[in-house]
Amino acid sequence: MTKMEIRGVSKTFRARGGETVALEPCDLSIAKGEFVTVVGPSGCGKSTLMMIAAGLEAPSSGEVLVDGRPAGPAGPRRSVVFQRFALFPSETVAQNIGFGLRVAGLPREECEQRIAEQLELMGLKQFRDAYPHELSGGMQQRVAIARALAVRPEILLMDEPFGALDAQTRTVLQEEVSRLQRELHYTVLFITHSVEEAVYLSDRVIVMSRGPGRILREIAVPRDAAWRGVDIEQAGDDPAFMQAKREIWDLIRGQIVRH
Ligand SMILES: Nc1ncnc2c1ncn2[C@@H]1O[C@H](COP(=O)(O)OP(=O)(O)OP(=O)(O)O)[C@@H](O)[C@H]1O
Numbered sequence: 001m002t003k004m005e006i007r008g009v010s011k012t013f014r015a016r017g018g019e020t021v022a023l024e025p026c027d028l029s030i031a032k033g034e035f036v037t038v039v040g041p042s043g044c045g046k047s048t049l050m051m052i053a054a055g056l057e058a059p060s061s062g063e064v065l066v067d068g069r070p071a072g073p074a075g076p077r078r079s080v081v082f083q084r085f086a087l088f089p090s091e092t093v094a095q096n097i098g099f100g101l102r103v104a105g106l107p108r109e110e111c112e113q114r115i116a117e118q119l120e121l122m123g124l125k126q127f128r129d130a131y132p133h134e135l136s137g138g139m140q141q142r143v144a145i146a147r148a149l150a151v152r153p154e155i156l157l158m159d160e161p162f163g164a165l166d167a168q169t170r171t172v173l174q175e176e177v178s179r180l181q182r183e184l185h186y187t188v189l190f191i192t193h194s195v196e197e198a199v200y201l202s203d204r205v206i207v208m209s210r211g212p213g214r215i216l217r218e219i220a221v222p223r224d225a226a227w228r229g230v231d232i233e234q235a236g237d238d239p240a241f242m243q244a245k246r247e248i249w250d251l252i253r254g255q256i257v258r259h
Contacts, residue, residue, distance in 0.1 A: 003032040003187045004053065004071070004155055008062030011048050021212035022048040025062060028206060028215065030155070033185035037198040039248060040208030040216075041255050046191045049213070050159045053189055054080045066154065076104055079153035083160040085140040087132040093143050094119070094128045100151040118146035121180070138169035145177075149186075158190045162197070174200060174232050182229065195252070199244045200232050207248055210255040217251055219244060 011023040023045040030036050038046050051057035053064055055074035064071040071078070079100070087096050094115050101111040119125045122142045132140055141161060148156060162170040178201055181188070192198055198205045205219045221244060227235030235241050 001032045002029045002068070003034070003066065004030045004189070005065040005068075006049070006053060006062070007065060009049070009052055009059045009064065010061045011045065011052065011057070012060045023052075023059075024212050024214035026213070026215050030187055030189060032187055034204065035181055035186070035188040035190065035202050036204045036206060037190040037192060037202040038206045038208060039192060039195060039198050039252065040213060041210045041252060042193070043211045044208045044255075045211055045213030046208060047159055050080075050157055050189065050191055054078050054157050056080070076100055076151040077154045079148035079151055079156050081141075081144050081148045081156070081158045081161045083163040085132070085137070085144045085164075087140055087143055087147075089132050092129050092131060093124055093135070096132070096143050097124075097146045097150050099147055104151065114150050114152075118150050121149070122146040122176070136169070137165050138173060141165060141173060142176075154187060156186045156188045158188065160191055160193065163193065170197075171232055177201060178228070195245050195248045196232065196236065198248065199241055200227070200235055205244075205248055207251045216255070219248060 006026055006028040008025045008027060009023065010025045013020045013022055026049060038049060040046055048057065052059045055071055055078060066077060088099065097115045097118050098111050101114055119128055122145060124142055124146060127135060127139060132143070135143070145161070162173050165173065174197055181201065190201065199221060202221050203223055205221065206215055207217045207219065208214065209216045225240060227238045227241050
């Protein structure tokens with residue numbers, strides 16, 4: 001069942017100095033419970049596509065549908081996690097996680113219950129009353145993910161969520177997100193520069209051309225791939241994993257070196 005449909009979406013930025021075509025018309029459907037990742041050369045329009053999918057930017061043409069209806073402006077049905085954690089510095093971890101719940105006007109008890117659920121899920125229980133500056137980057141990004149999940153979004157949009165983290169923290173969070181996905185089956189649109197991360201986490205990888213971006217190829221990753229549930233280091237040794245990685249890399253490389 002299609003959850004989100006990006007239909008003929010393009011974007012041209014207009015400024016006084018001229019026009020930038022960021023995105024050629026793109027079509028992309030995401031099924032309920034599917035994890036779809038977009039990769040492509042720098043500047044190909046990945047973030048632009050994400051902002052439009054989130055309702056934070058208007059497309060120049062085309063439309064975004066959720067459950068077959070126009071998705072409209074940003075709202076709690078679509079939660080976004082950005083590379084920079086964007087936490088509220090003067091609020092505690094629990095208050096940050098509860099932000100969207102307060103905005104939605106949920107009763108206090110329900111807020112508390114959902115905050116507790118997220119603290120547990122993301123391994124943040126002992127940091128409940130800490131402030132963001134007291135946490136490492138990895139912990140801050142856990143809070144950002146918990147905040148996004150607390151509103152129980154129908155679609156989770158993640159734009160390079162691990163891009164600002166050190167390699168070890170990144171590995172741990174990749175494994176956490178993989179676990180969450182296997183347990184809870186979110187509908188996810190994910191952006192990354194890491195081909196390995198894309199193959200590890202996704203059901204489908206979308207490769208974009210160099211800017212102005214268009215969708216070049218879709219590569220399906222079997223849900224029952226042998227590396228599901230193992231750590232990313234081990235996954236990297238699987239021949240099918242290596243093959244998928246190579247196929248995607250070749251496509252991206254072709255876009256970077258061709259002029
Ligand atoms: N607000 C804006 N105004 C004008 N041009 C923009 C704006 N946002 C993005 N662009 C341009 O649109 C193109 C696509 O940018 P976008 O950030 O979507 O690419 P990206 O694939 O996410 O890049 P990266 O991988 O480097 O993060 C680029 O040429 C960029 O300069």
